[in-house]
Amino acid sequence: MAADYRTRDRLLPAAAAEEPTTPPDHPPKPVLSAPATHDGLRFWQYMLAGSVAGVVEHTAMFPVDTLKTHMQAGAPPCRPALSLGAALRNAVAGEGGALALYRGLPAMALGAGPAHAVYFSVYEFAKSALTERLGPNNPAAHAASGVLATVASDAVFTPMDTVKQRLQLTSSPYTGVGHCIRTVLRDEGASAFFVSYRTTVVMNAPYTAVHFATYEAAKRMLGDLAADEESLAVHATAGAAAGALAAAVTTPLDVVKTQLQCQGVCGCERFSSGSIGDVFRTIIKRDGYSGLMRGWKPRMLFHAPAAAICWSTYEASKSFFERFNEGRRK
Template identity: 45%
Template sequence: MQVVNPTPAAIYTGIGNALATISRVEGYLSLWRGLSSVIVGAGPAHAVYFATYEVVKQAMGGNASGHHPLAAATSGACATIASDAFMNPFDVIKQRMQIHGSIYTSITQCARAVFRNEGIRAFYVSYPTTLFMTVPLTATQFMAYESLSKVIQRRPGYDPITHCMAGAMAGGVAAAVTTPLDVIKTLLQTRGSSRDAEIRGARGLWEAASIIGRREGYRGFFRGMKARIVTAAPSTAICWSSYELAKAYFVSAEEAS
């Protein structure tokens, strides 16, 4: 939904329309294109993410009793800088595999083609935009999660309902607010597959934003927002719930030993 000037067969007007069109034109299984890149990159990236988060939070006193929104925000910002540096190439590969008419069938095939045709820079051309999007919003998300957890939590310690609800709300809000930058990021990550010379020549955030604004106006920056919220809210809820469960388990095991 976010690709600028897609082919006529790939112009989508909503989530339902996109699902139906992709299934009809490209086959139902095409909805899972790029999954292998996510699987390979997401595990290590999340490990880096939460490891950095805990180290910085501990160093800033965020694990002490009480409410520490600044420590949570700073920890979240540092965590996303570290994890995005690792994940950005995998995200580029995922985007290239998912666009309409993609010829790539595997991670290695896509990575080799992108590197051969565009060089190593193609894997990181969107990294500054990614950070511009994720650092302030991840900081806000972590701060919102920590604050919402304090308000919602019914009992001390591990509380799955609290972690799930706080994660979903924080993730949904963050996804909605960052949609314009995500649209810009998508243009930069898929520029090498575009037949449009201007898009292929976009070198950074401001050039990409100018193309979107000039061609599609204000609304162009919010394409795919509902899909992002529908994706982010449950995935963030699952992420935080799993993280808190693992953390509670290891803390309990350490106390028992």
């Protein structure tokens, strides 16, 4: 039987009887050996719980994400920057009406499910390993775990995020996910799907560090006030606070990411390189420093409830699997 990998504070009583005692002449296995379980769940269960949480989160908040893309993508110099209301009117004015707010939803689903599966399983793996070394409830362990998780998941999600953003634009030249992928491959090459990966990681690393550290801290604080620290209300409230704060801090990098992904489409400006610094300078020269905060309102409107939905769905899925595993042991 593989080594048990649950943290000490949630170690299941049955595990002690199942796990053979390590002989004194053999050193313990390293913490990063491949685990079978952590917190009573197998890692495929974390992946499935994370996948469900990601799809539910992004589907529920997709129209807000579409408005953010419209505001951040940029426009030719002769057009003013879009306000939130103008972005909404612009999005629904064309073909499809209100349904246009959901353009690109299939691309999101194809990317978000696998990406969140990677995200949460890497987070749980890293958190367990780091808290073993740094102690429980250590903010540095939570932040570092989040950064490792986002670097892995962004590699999975970035190509489909590029497709999604291009489909979200008004008068997008693409008829669907398959057409967009084929056209970009033919005209721009496979590297176009990853042109924003570096920016995405640079953005999501601090976003995730702030998010997870805030989430774990808020959950502990709310747990002291609530009867049950693991209630869905606590997870949702802590998640919303973490999402809103992290979104506000990282909006400038999100603007850069969006403009790199949408460059050359529907009149959006094309950049000579994928350098974050070059895009920053171009935005500041064209729109001033306020251009770096374009779309901050829908971004916060997206991430606060999205994080609440994601964390509560994820924790509910974990609880389901815990009950499922407990039932199988009986």
